[in-house]
Amino acid sequence: MIILENNTLKFRFPEVHEKASCSIAFQRTLRIPDDGRDYPLPPGLGTFPLRHVDDYASRLPDAWHARGGVLAPMYQAEAMWINFSSDYPFAVKVATGKICAITGDPWVDHLNREPQDYVVLPDQPWLDGYCIEKGVIRQFVAMPLGMDYTAEEQMTGKAIHGGLQLVAYPMKAKSYEKMMAERSMVFRSASYSAACASAGYSVLGLTPMGLAPGGRMKQQIYDDPKGLDAWDQRHGSRCFVSLVNTVQWMAITGERPPTEPPTARDYATRGLPWFDYYGADAKAVDGSEKLRGLKSIAKKAEQTGQGPLPENETFAVPHVVTLGDRRLVRECAGELR
Amino acid sequence: MTHFGSTVRAIRERLRRDDRRYSVRQVAARVGIEPAYLSKIERGEVAPPSEATTVRIARELGEDPDIMLALAGKVSADLQAIIRRRPRLFADLIRQLKEAPDEAVLRVVREVRDGEW
Known part of the structure; x- marks a missing residue:
């Protein structure tokens, strides 16, 4: 089951x-330049607010209500990363517009191994975008559905779903107990604790948001060393995260959205930290050829004559903090005040 | 030494083994308290700190603020406000659920509904 607590989805089994x-x-963050260079991990600037879709059923299209889940606001061209937190092992699938962010394949509920279409918790602390190469992702950036920027539209030619989709499967209890027993043997002395109109959106004047590939970032998606048999696929929980722009968010919920994030250049100019993460000896999966073939937002905009993205200039990152598996705090919201 | 203080020390020292930023001095600076005060908290020489400080310590150490507040013998202000708004209802509910297994408790919380997609 999933509950919503302090703008966080808590999966419990x-x-x-x-x-x-x-x-x-879902962490608010800086949009890195979409300039072909590989950037380090940007900071978290606080969580996106999340609300139950059911609480605003009368202000949403029937199709949105039918899919359930939660609602979040994003500015156009705003970036996000997904923050995972768990001590218990989980396999989590992430899709945008029902396109898998790891493989580029269409959504299916179950886990696949060849290629791996999920991330493994707690090894994977974050996911910032689409896995395009081994050790490189393209940042998740919000764009309106129907303009052909999103991964969904580029892959399917249709703008149906938008948003973000998740399913989490816990490790089987037997596998967990075995793993803990083995660990305690080793560490006995250690202390480890277009289609929019037809979907009914235009009726209520809603333009849904989807996620599109932005700039390149260094991030590894870790290979599952445990194998499919470790995961309890009889007990999964799914969630559809519908995304709306901030004006619509205010109209639907009556709440003010968070303020616009600073630009990456402003942030860097103030000398605030960017991050690198090293997951010990963990092996990374190869990137997806399908996702590598997607055009980034800047490339698309250039091709369609819409000009470059605002605030997309290249800059030098001044200060990179290396994080290991014992220090996972990547937030800097307080330092910007 | 209080259970709260000893827990804070154990978690901080575990983190410090891999990362020197978890020294008493640096953690205290990030939490916004004096290093001597954090030392006293860890040794149980003073009562657990205020709710706000406890929450900041919990976040700094990557722990659940509600659990750390419980260890400090406190209930967060937002939970108190919820109970005060409907005291009879929530007192009854909590008493009825006190011996219930986690699964039963979770059946009364509001789920994020999954639908057709």
Whole structure:
């Protein structure tokens, strides 16, 4: 089951194991330049607000209500990363517009291994974008559905779903107990704890948002060393995260959206940190050829004569903090005040 | 030494083994308190700190603020406000659920509904 707490999705499976829980939140962040260079990890600037779709059913198209889940606001061309937090192992699939962010394949509920279409928690602390090469992703950036920028539209030629989709599967209790027993043997002394109109959007004047590939960033998506058999696929929980622009968010919820994030250049000019992460000896998956073939927002805009993205100039990153698996705090919201 | 203080020290020292930024001095600076005060908290020489400081310590150490508040013998202000708004209802509910297994408790919380997509 999933509950919503402090703008975080909390997945819990007490029927599998008392410790089987994980949290998933969506972090506001800087949009890195979409200039062909590989940037380090940008900071978190606080979580996106999330609300139950059910609470605003009368102000949303029927199709949105039918899919359930939660609602979040994003500015056009705003970036996000997904923050995973768990002590218990989970396999989590992430899609945008029902296109898998790891493989580029259409959404299916179950896990696949060849190629791996999920991330493994707690090894994977974050996911910032589409896995295009081994060790490189293209940043998740919000664009309106129907303008042909999103991964969904580039892959399918249609603008149906938008938003972001998740399913989380806990490790089987037996596999978990075995893993913990093995770990305690090793560490006995250590202390480890277009189609928019037909979908009914225009009726209510809503233009849904989708996610599109932005600039390149250094991030590894870790290979699953445990194998498919470790995951309890009888007990998964899914969530559809519908995205709306900030004006629509105010009209739907009556709440003010967060303020616009600073530009990456402004942030860098102030000498605030960017991040690198090294997951010990973990092996990374290869990137997806399908996702590598997607055009980034800047490339698309250039081709359609819409000009470059605003605030997309190249700059030198001044200060990179290296994080390891014992220090995972990547937020800098307080330092911007 | 209080359970709260000893827990803070154990978590901080575990983190410090891999990252020197988890020294008493640096953690205290990030939390916004004096290093001597954090030392006293860890040794149980003073009562657990205020709710706001406890939450900042929890976040700094990557721990759940509600769990750390409970260890400090506190209930967060937002939970208190919820109970005060409908005291009878929530007192009944909490008493009825006190012996219930986690699964039963989770059945009464509001789920994020999954639909057709």
